Amino acid sequence: MTQDDPLSISNENNVLKQRIAALEAEIAFLKTYPALARGMRGAQLVANIIGGTLADYAAKYDVLKAKIKIEVKFSKLNHPNLDCLSTTRWNWSKPNGWLDKGKDYDFLLLVGEKDSRFLDQYPDDSWYVYFLIPHAKVSTILTSGKAIGANVQVLTNLKKANSPASLNLKKYLCSVKLIIEIELAVFSE
Numbered sequence: 001m002t003q004d005d006p007l008s009i010s011n012e013n014n015v016l017k018q019r020i021a022a023l024e025a026e027i028a029f030l031k032t033y034p035a036l037a038r039g040m041r042g043a044q045l046v047a048n049i050i051g052g053t054l055a056d057y058a059a060k061y062d063v064l065k066a067k068i069k070i071e072v073k074f075s076k077l078n079h080p081n082l083d084c085l086s087t088t089r090w091n092w093s094k095p096n097g098w099l100d101k102g103k104d105y106d107f108l109l110l111v112g113e114k115d116s117r118f119l120d121q122y123p124d125d126s127w128y129v130y131f132l133i134p135h136a137k138v139s140t141i142l143t144s145g146k147a148i149g150a151n152v153q154v155l156t157n158l159k160k161a162n163s164p165a166s167l168n169l170k171k172y173l174c175s176v177k178l179i180i181e182i183e184l185a186v187f188s189e
Helices: 006-032 034-050 116-121 135-141 164-170 176-180 182-187
Strands: 063-065 068-075 089-093 107-113 128-134 151-155
Touching (some): 135 164, 176 182
16 A cells, blocks of 8 residues: 555544544533643643643643642633723632642742733743742732632732732742742652
8 A cells, every 4th residue: 555545545534534623522522621731831831941841631730840749720811890991910729729729739820921011020031930939828819709719819910909918929020040940849849
């Protein structure tokens, strides 16, 4: 059989049709659950940056690097008030899990899409803004959630973010370089 053989072309066509159907089903699933897709995007991004390993689905953390467990949360730019579209913030849901239970990590890494209006307030020229919080300090950055668990939120204009939780969160703003060196930073303490 050669590559030009109609039978091998037909077989290849069938394989490709099956692959397309599987990818279309995956896309439909991710469109149905956009928060899950964003979460996976953040975890994959961080795993790539630090050379870490993605945890299994429903693990108590997202990325593992040299025995350091990292929980990753990703946020797009959000408008807290649709009557005032000039105000944007990041929102990260349930960093301690559903009802604030079930997570086991060393660091919480919050990733947010950059707001191009405030680039001078962010530490580097990467595509995202990062906050790297030791687990023991996570309680200082939380805002209350509605019956499902606490959340984290902060204005993208960090100069105007002055709530107690926001002031604490801003202490953990970091560059992508620090994230890349997370293993060195932890083990050199």
